[in-house]
Every structure is written in C-alpha cells, then in structure tokens.
Amino acid sequence: MSEPPFTPPPPTRPFEPTVVIVGVGLIGGSLAAALKARSVARTVIGVGRDIARIGAAREAGLIDEATTDIRTVVDRADLIVFCTPVDRVPIDVLQLASTQNGDLIANGPGLPLMTDVGSVKGPICNELASVSRFIGSHPIAGSHRQGFEAADANLFEGRTCVITPIPTSNESSIDRLERFWRAVGMTTVRMSPAAHDDSLAMTSHLPHVVAAALAATLSEENRRLTGSGFRDTTRVAEGDPKLWTGILMQNSEFVVQGIDRIIQQLSAYRAALESHEPVAVQKLLLEGQFSRAMLDRIQRGID
C-alpha cells in the first residue's frame, strides 16, 4: 500500500484578495466560481472584450466587477489569470506589461503576479521570458462545453495543474501560484514548458485530433448505426475548432510526433488483420486495455 496523497492544510483565506480574470468563458467562469465558493479571493474582477457578455457574467453573479479595460483594474489586482486562447495570451500580457510606447515596464512590485491557463506552454513562456511577473499554468480540467453559462465551481476539484516556471522565475512566486491552484482543489506539478507540451500533445491534443478525424470518417447513412462507443470516442470533437486550431498550431511539432505514433499503432492493427493473425490482434488490444485500465486506477486514486 502506498501512502495516501498529501493534503495541504486549508490556506488562511482569502490569500489572493483581488483576482482579475481575463476571458470569462468556461474556464475563466469556473475559476471565478471556485474562487468565490472557496473564499480564495474576496473580489473577482472579470475582463472581457464584449461588454454585453462580461456584463452578463456579472449579472449571473460569477464575478463581482466587469470591465473591458484591464488597465483600469490592474492596480488593484493581486493576481491576474489570463483565460484567453493560447494565441492571445502573449499579446495580452505584453500589452499590460508595456508602456504606450511599447517599452517593457520594470518587473517591479508595480505589476501583479500573472499566469494563464493555456494548454500549450512553450510559445507563451518563450515570448514572455522577459516578463518575470508571468509564470505559466495549465489546469488540466475542461469540458467540450463553452461559455461562462457552463461554469462549474468544482471543475478543478481533484485534477492536476501543471506550473511551468522558467529558470529565471521567482521561487516564492511559483510557490504562491501552487498554493493558488491547490486552493481550488488541484494537485500541482512543476514541469518545463517543453516537457509539458510534449506530454500534453499525447494526453490531450492527439486525442482531439483522433476524435475529430474519426468523427469525419462517419458517413451520413451510418449515423443511425452508431452506438455509445462511437459517441464516447468522438465526444471531444465537439470542442471549438477555432480554439483548437490555435492549440494545435502552437504545439504542432509534438502533435505531429503524436500523429506518427498513432499511425504506427494503427498500421500494426492493419498488418495483423490483413495477414489474419488473431494472436497479434489480441496482443495489440491487450496493450490498449492495460493502458486504459491503469488510467482508471489513477482516477480512482488506487495508486
């Protein structure tokens, strides 16, 4: 029997009094809900591009204040979490961290701690390497649903958050960020941006490509002949194509490697089937079943 996982003591709350969330969609909205539900923040300010949408999120009670101009609230922020698409994050952070002339503001105490929730970390952390107040995060939690209307205060509960500091990142800031994500129920792990992207290509980006590719092979006539298996296997293909194009483009090298690996695996099935080798087919299926079963053990907290 292995030891039970370490449960950190509850933090003295609220420990990030004012949190600014940029982009209040499913993730941003769920984070806002979790921060309020767990008293991690006293005030949650939402920033959106569309005044009507961000206003509706405030009306719904998800956030305390709504604005379209982050500059008007940055001074009051203890922490800013960018929940914008991966290809927007560096632009948004650099705009905030620069003067009107485009000069980078000194990374002093004037700028709050900043992080994001993007599913690809290399390009973001690379582009923001000079902004020491920024440290990347990736809370691995989500849904194929979209918009703050689908927000769920328990979305992060029991899930893993990867923090991707770079060598110049401040240790106490990393630590603070870890406590922040743990406070919404997550387990945290530190990885380099590249190691994160390599892993996530295999655990998230490749599955998305595979699900969407499989969905596209279904003909109109065959729709009525699908069962729960087809539905489960293609569920994530419902995700927003625009958002996922950004993710796949930012992580294209690792995703291409992943595609090569699954094509290799599929080719092994093809060869075994074509040469009528049931033993080879069963061996391949056993490999998949074993791997999937080990995943369930983790989810149930057995190891």
Added chain:
Amino acid sequence: MSEPPFTPPPPTRPFEPTVVIVGVGLIGGSLAAALKARSVARTVIGVGRDIARIGAAREAGLIDEATTDIRTVVDRADLIVFCTPVDRVPIDVLQLASTQNGDLIANGPGLPLMTDVGSVKGPICNELASVSRFIGSHPIAGSHRQGFEAADANLFEGRTCVITPIPTSNESSIDRLERFWRAVGMTTVRMSPAAHDDSLAMTSHLPHVVAAALAATLSEENRRLTGSGFRDTTRVAEGDPKLWTGILMQNSEFVVQGIDRIIQQLSAYRAALESHEPVAVQKLLLEGQFSRAMLDRIQRGID
C-alpha cells in the same frame, strides 16, 4: 417539421412465450431482463457453459431456468437468441440444427426461430445460409462492462437493431423478429449482412481500434496528465480483448478499409500542421465537429 417516428402499438403480450438465451453475459442478461420487464416472454431460459455462472444468473432472478445443455430445452423454445461471441455463433447453431451424425435437421416447424446478437453478420449468415430458421440480428447496444451482473433492462431502449435476412429468409419470420426487437424498445432496420458489416466497421469496430491504439500510445509518466478528453476517447478500449479479436478478425476486410480512411484523415492533419496552415487545420476540425454535432441531433431525436 418531419413527422414524429412511428410508434408501433404494444404487442399482445407475451408473444414469444418461451425464449431461450444462449450466453447470459451483459447482452444476454440485459435481454432477459428486458423480456421479463416488458412481459415479452413468459419464460426465459438461460443456457451457459459454466453451471455455476448460469446458476448465479438464475439466483439473481434474471432467468427462470438455467441449463448447460440446450438440447434439453429446445423443444419448448419459441425463439432462441444466441448471445455468444461472433466466432461461436455458427458452431452453436449448427450443433443444434444437426443430428448426432452431423446431418442438417430439416428446417421444418420442429426447429424454433433462431437469431443472434453478433456485431459482424457476413460470416455468420454465410455459414448458416442453409439453416433457414436462423436470421441474423444485431441490436446496437452495449457497454464496455461485462457479465450479467451489469445487465440493464433498458439497454435496448431507443437504440437501433439491424436485422440481416438473406434472400431465402422467410418474410413472416423476419417480421416476427422485428416485432421481437421492437418489443424491447428498439427501432429496427433491414440490411444485407455485407452492408451491415461495412457500416459497423466504421461505426463500431474502427472506433474500438482507434481507442485501443490511442490508449497504447500513453506512457506511464503521462497518465497523471490526462483529462476527461483522453478518458472519453479511450473508454471503449476497456472492452474484452478476446471478444474484440473475434469481431475484428471476422470483419477484417472492412476494418482494414476503415483504418485506411482514418490514417488518410490523420495524414491530412499531419500535412496541415507541418506546413503551418491554420486554415487547413481549422477546416479539418470543422468537418469533425459538424459530423459529431449531426450525431447529437440524431440522439436527441431532432431529425
């Protein structure tokens, strides 16, 4: 607005007084439960190879009688449903339809109507072409769970059952089989065994291969970095490898064609990513999303 689907009037119950189910696992057990719950049969007799297992199914109240020897109950059967693995069905049916010397018993009224629930129909219907009392069925319903303990009387509710008659099949027997499956809540459709196998390769067998192949690409270190997307996409890989080897081997030609199609689709993603063409990537993702969305419309009964 299209017309609401035709709802057949409830049958005069029970209209198959005695049903024999050979193989009382998840499907056979669920069928037994559905037949009792809906009063389609008065008596359900379960046949199993393992006396302890089939006895336990009777103890659990799923079946009324249990035996390991089908020959002792065949005379009382109105309908026999073979819920054994696809590579067992022809052997089981031929044993029943033959004398001790191996001569085929005349297809007269002495032999009850027989069907199966196998996921591949070509080989079965071909091998049993001379047994006119046999007509293939495939109720498209299931679960990755196994054994009669997971039986669910509502497993078939709202799902599609494909009936695969051959040119020599008796029309009134086909009709009777259709009414049988409708009585447990299914919509029925007639297809040739080959057309069924072509379709099911794409809607069920390929998704299984893809899920198992994807599960196998996951390294041990990456297990903790999976989210609900990976879990959904690989769920069916939990299915019994032995059972699925039989299915894939029996339908290998169509499955190989399916593998070729998904590899083609994956290669399109690979090319678009490698040449940094976001427009091409998004077009591919939109194709998958559209196909998946149309599937949801069917499930919700919109069209």
